[in-house]
Amino acid sequence: MLDDMRVFATVVEHSSLNRAAERLNVTQPALSRRIARLERELGVDLFRRVGKRLELTPAGQFTYDFALELRRFHGDYLQRLNAFKTAEAPVATIGASLTTLQTTLPELITAMTEKHPNLEIKAVTGKTHEIATFVKERKVDFGLVASSVEDDPSITSTPLFDDTVVLVLPRSHFIVERTQLSMSDLNGLPMILFAPGTWYRNLTDELFRQYGVKPDVRMEIDSFEAIVRLLGASRAGTMLPKSYLRPQMLSDNDLYVVRIRELEEFKRTTSLIYGDLAWLAPSTRYLIEETIALFGRGNRQS
Template structure:
C-alpha cells in the first residue's frame, strides 16, 4: 500500500495520470490500475473523475497530506541510516547551469547548510546539456538546469518551478513616468544584457525578434550581480529572470520591476535531473527529496512575490 500511496502522490503533483506515468516510467493503464487498487484497499474514492479531469476528494486530500508526511519521515530515516555508514561529513556535488548557479543555487545551498551544518555541497557549472552528461556519467549527484531532459530514458527530470523574464529599471528612470509600459517601449531602450550563450540570453533574443524590437544594447555581461550594480550608473534597463529578483536586492540597488503581460507569459521551466535512483546513495536521495520540498508550493518561494 505504501508504494501505491507514493504513486498516488505523484499523480496529484503532476495533475495528470499521463504525466505522472511518464515521470514514473510506467504505462498509463498500469498506473490507473495501481490507483484503483489503492482506492479498493482503502474502501473510498480518492479522486472525482470529471471527464478527463481528476479532482481530489476530501479523503484524497487527507491521503495526499499523509503521503507528504510519509515522504518526510522516509527522508529522515535515510539520513539517519546513512550516518551509521560513515562518520565523515556528507558531501554532495550539484551540477548547475550558469543561470541556475546565480539565481537558484544560493538560496537552496543556504537553506540546506543551515539545516545540516555538517553537509558539504560542491557545485559544478556548465551548459544544461553538459550537466545532463555529468549526471549520466555520475560525476555529479544531481543537476539543476533551466530546462528539462525528456529525450533520455536514463535521466529523470522533475520540474521545480517556472521562470519568466521581467523588466528591471532604476527607480529614477524617465520611462517610469508613463502610466503603463508595453513591449514596444523596449524598442530603442538603453539596456544591459547577459552575455550570449545561455538559455536566458537566447530567450531574450527570441523575444526581441518575436516583437521586432531593437533595444540599445550598451553592455553584455555574464554576471547578474554586475548587471544589477550598473543599471543606475548607466541609466539602463535589463531583463532578468524572476527567480533572481528578491525584494532586498531591488531595495539595495534602488531598482524597480515593471510587469509587462507579454513578458510574464513567456516561461522556462527549471528542473532537477538525476540518474537511476538505485545508483544514488541514501544521503543524495534524501537531499533530492529536500530540494523538491524546498521548491514545492509549501516550501520557500523561489520567485519574487
C-alpha cells in the first residue's frame, strides 16, 4: 500500500503519466497498468482525463490527501529511526545555485525544519553546472537550480515551479509614472545587474540581446539583497525573479515593480536535481518527495 500511494502521489504531482513514468523510471504502459490495478483494488476511479491532462476525481482527491498523510507519517518514522542508527542529528546536504540560494532555499529550509526539528540542513552553493557535478559525485543529497539539467542521463531533473523576471525601480524614478513599459524602454536605463557568469545573469543578458536592449550597467553584484538596498541610492533599476520579491521588502526599500509586456510572456523553471535513487538513503528520498510536493502543488505562484 505504501508504495502504491507513493506512485499515485507522483502521478498527481506531475499531472501526466508520461512525466510521472520518467520520474519513477518505469514505462508509461506499466505505470498505467499499476494505476488501473490500484483503482480496481480501491473500487473507485481516481482520475479523469481533461485533454492531455489528468485531473483528480473527488475520490482521487481524498486518496491523494491520504497519500500525503501516509508520506508524512512514513517520513517521520524514517527521521526518528535515524536516532537509533546514530547519536547525531540527521543531516541533509542540499546544493543550491546562487539564484535558488536567495529565492527558493530559505523557504525550503523553513518548511523542513518546522516539520523536522531535529533535521540538520547543510547547503553547498555554486553555479548550476557545479551543483550538477556535486549531485553526480554524491557530495550533496540533491540540488536546487534555476533551470533544468536535461543533457545528463545520470541526473533526474524535476521541475518545481515556473517563475518570471520583473523590472524593479525605486519609487523616486521618473519611469514609475508609467504603468507599463516595453523592453525598448530599457535602452540606456541605469541598472544594477547580477554578477557575470551566473545562470541568472546569462538569462538577463540573453533577454537584452533578444530585444536589442543596451542598459547602462552601473554595478554587478552577486547578492539580490545588496542589489535591492542599492537601487534607491543609485537611482537605478534591476531585473529580479518574481519569486524573490516580498511586499514588505519592496515597502522597506521604497521600490516598485514595473510591468513589461515581453517579460510577462517569459518563464523560467526552478528544478530539483538528484542522482541514482539507489544510492540515496530512504530519509533523503523522502525529503526529495516532500520538496517536490511543497513546490509542485501550486504552493508557489509565478
